[in-house]
Amino acid sequence: MLREQILFENFYQAVRSLESACKRVGRNPQEITLLAVTKYALDKDVLTLLQKGVLTDIGESRVQQAWARWKENADFAKFTQVKKHFIGHLQKNKIAKAAQLFDAVDSLDDFETARLLSKYLPAGKILTVLVQVKLTERETQSGLPLTQARALVKQLQGTFENIRVQGYMAVAPQGADEKTLRGLFKTLKQAFDEDFKQVPKAQLSLGMSEDFSVAVEEGSTLPRLGSLLFSRNLEEV
Ligand SMILES: *Cc1c(COP(=O)(O)O)cnc(C)c1O
Numbered sequence: 001m002l003r004e005q006i007l008f009e010n011f012y013q014a015v016r017s018l019e020s021a022c023k024r025v026g027r028n029p030q031e032i033t034l035l036a037v038t039k040y041a042l043d044k045d046v047l048t049l050l051q052k053g054v055l056t057d058i059g060e061s062r063v064q065q066a067w068a069r070w071k072e073n074a075d076f077a078k079f080t081q082v083k084k085h086f087i088g089h090l091q092k093n094k095i096a097k098a099a100q101l102f103d104a105v106d107s108l109d110d111f112e113t114a115r116l117l118s119k120y121l122p123a124g125k126i127l128t129v130l131v132q133v134k135l136t137e138r139e140t141q142s143g144l145p146l147t148q149a150r151a152l153v154k155q156l157q158g159t160f161e162n163i164r165v166q167g168y169m170a171v172a173p174q175g176a177d178e179k180t181l182r183g184l185f186k187t188l189k190q191a192f193d194e195d196f197k198q199v200p201k202a203q204l205s206l207g208m209s210e211d212f213s214v215a216v217e218e219g220s221t222l223p224r225l226g227s228l229l230f231s232r233n234l235e236e237v
Contacts, residue, residue: 006233007048014212014228021216032216035059035085035205037226043069043076045230050079059106059224061088063098070101087169087224089142096120104128106169106205106222109144111155118160128166129156130205135184136173143170146191153195168192169205169222172215181211185218192219 001009014034022029037059038046046069049055060066063086069076070084085104090113098105099120108114108129121127131152132143144152149168156165170188172181185206196202207215207223215223 003045003234004048007045007229008052008054010229010232010234011049011054014225017213018216018223021213025217027216031221033057033203033222035087035222035224036229037061037087037208037224038069038230039065039088040226041230043073045234047075049229050076050082055079055082057083057085057222059085059087059226060102061086061107063088063090063094063101067097067101092116099125099127102127104130104166106130106203107132107142109142109149109152111152114156114160114163118163121162126162126164128164128203130167130169130203131156131165133168133170133188135170135188138173141171141173146188150191150195166199166201167196167203167205167221169203171208172206172211178214181214182218185215185220189219 018032018034019029022032033056035057036055039061071077083103084101085106086098086102087106090098090105095113095116099117100122105117105127109132114129117127131149133146133149134141134143153165156163168188172184189204192204203222204220205222205224206218206220209225209228212223212225
């Protein structure tokens with residue numbers, strides 16, 4: 001198969017898996033947005049899917065790489081309708097660029113970053129943010145423990161005119177078995193339902209290539225898929 005065909009096949013297979021997961025639990029697939037994580041993808045592969053018009057939302061975790069694509073490469077820049085999410089660790093010296101480039105920061109975990117984002121946002125621009133929750137005690141995981149994450153949401157709600165707190169994001173601990181995973185997702189979903197009841201278009205971003213089916217069954221609205229779209233079956237072509 002041609003590389004392009006494999007990319008489409010990967011994409012549609014992901015869509016079908018999302019739909020099956022929805023069906024199993026009686027959810028409407030329309031509630032779900034597929035976030036295509038492009039951090040390890042080749043430019044030409046991302047462009048293949050962009051040109052096909054199937055990507056509505058993309059996730060980048062390096063400001064520099066995203067800037068080179070979306071601000072300096074005319075092939076990317078013309079897809080102005082695609083919503084660009086930042087999903088990585090945001091260093092303080094990259095905040096000004098991030099504020100210009102991204103439509104959403106899904107990995108916020110401190111107030112000061114929010115304050116600086118607000119300060120650097122171009123006039124009239126509104127940034128959507130999700131607070132990243134840490135699901136394990138492991139030091140290496142980013143995000144805040146749930147109690148602190150909920151406190152940050154409260155602190156941010158209504159504080160900055162140009163920042164909208166829309167939900168939670170979390171990365172599952174590596175190697176967790178399905179039962180543990182469901183338990184962690186359920187706990188976060190419950191907090192999400194309580195904290196964002198009144199918020200229109202609230203988002204719960206759970207699930208990556210390995211665990212998105214479980215995440216969607218447990219209520220994720222914004223699964224983040226990288227390797228499943230851009231690596232699967234593509235090493236050889
Ligand atoms: C890289 C990354 C993903 C995508 O991971 P895959 O396993 O390749 O699907 C999702 N979320 C975050 C925060 C990431 O850094």
